[in-house]
Amino acid sequence: MREATIICRLSSRHGLEYYKRLADELPRRGFALTEAHMVRRRRQLKKRVRQAVKSGKRLIVVIGGDGTQTAAVGELAHSSSVLAVVPAGTGNSFALSLGIHNDVDEAIETIVSGKEIRVDLGIVNGTYFANVASIGLIAEAANRTPNPLKRMFGVIAYGIAALLPIFRDKPFELHASWLEQDLKIRTRQAIVSSGRYFGWQPLTPEADIRSGELAFFAAESDSPSDAIVTNAALLLGRQTRLSDAHYFSAPSLKIKTKPKQPLNVDGHEFGKTPAEFSIAPKALRVLVPQNFEEQP
Numbered sequence: 001m002r003e004a005t006i007i008c009r010l011s012s013r014h015g016l017e018y019y020k021r022l023a024d025e026l027p028r029r030g031f032a033l034t035e036a037h038m039v040r041r042r043r044q045l046k047k048r049v050r051q052a053v054k055s056g057k058r059l060i061v062v063i064g065g066d067g068t069q070t071a072a073v074g075e076l077a078h079s080s081s082v083l084a085v086v087p088a089g090t091g092n093s094f095a096l097s098l099g100i101h102n103d104v105d106e107a108i109e110t111i112v113s114g115k116e117i118r119v120d121l122g123i124v125n126g127t128y129f130a131n132v133a134s135i136g137l138i139a140e141a142a143n144r145t146p147n148p149l150k151r152m153f154g155v156i157a158y159g160i161a162a163l164l165p166i167f168r169d170k171p172f173e174l175h176a177s178w179l180e181q182d183l184k185i186r187t188r189q190a191i192v193s194s195g196r197y198f199g200w201q202p203l204t205p206e207a208d209i210r211s212g213e214l215a216f217f218a219a220e221s222d223s224p225s226d227a228i229v230t231n232a233a234l235l236l237g238r239q240t241r242l243s244d245a246h247y248f249s250a251p252s253l254k255i256k257t258k259p260k261q262p263l264n265v266d267g268h269e270f271g272k273t274p275a276e277f278s279i280a281p282k283a284l285r286v287l288v289p290q291n292f293e294e295q296p
């Protein structure tokens with residue numbers, strides 16, 4: 001029998017529900033569950049993943065959303081352990097970048113019959129992250145969204161939490177530098193991704209979790225109406241069509257803002273700018289569906 005270690009974040013939107021499904025289904029599909037842990041806090045999850053990696057566990061199944069997966073990947077980076085993602089959170093963009101939709105049955109099938117590949121991880125101010133870092137308005141909305149609201153409304157909760165900051169917060173000066181290039185704009189938000197998706201839409205046409213580069217997006221913005229237009233475009237996947245959009249790919253970049261702005265990493269509050277970003281190519285072993293397309 002194949003072996004698996006399950007670590008579930010109970011505070012995830014569907015954590016306990018999906019844990020019960022896996023605990024029932026995997027043994028029937030030929031897996032021995034060598035360990036199974038249910039945790040509530042981020043530091044507890046990191047500790048359990050760290051222990052599993054150190055003890056040589058080959059397959060580590062992590063149940064949770066993007067924030068949970070980001071907490072896990074820092075412990076799994078550059079190890080021989082393989083991550084199996086079960087998307088159980090409010091936003092599951094990292095899983096989508098791996099070809100796993102918001103479906104526990106698809107996640108189970110990936111564990112049973114998927115294939116192992118290596119993907120990139122982002123690094124921000126020395127810390128690994130799985131998918132997306134946001135700055136400014138989007139970061140503040142994510143920081144302020146309470147768990148009960150996320151459980152009730154799902155991804156829409158972030159839009160609700162953004163209503164007040166849209167009309168209250170002021171634009172800021174952003175300076176991004178990469179590969180001897182510079183961008184200086186007045187905006188309300190910026191996004192840096194190591195994966196492909198922001199929400200359900202690709203952040204940029206070139207964004208890819210195996211490209212060896214980060215994707216950056218920001219749009220110039222002075223008024224609340226500008227921010228509303230940008231966020232609507234992000235929701236519809238039309239943000240790069242905006243006339244005031246700026247986007248590019250790079251292996252590393254630095255971002256400074258005036259004044260300092262809140263920073264959020266995969267739904268987790270992460271201090272304020274400035275921020276230094278880089279990519280760790282092929283740093284993480286993961287399971288993906290058999291039909292996941294390899295990068296040329």
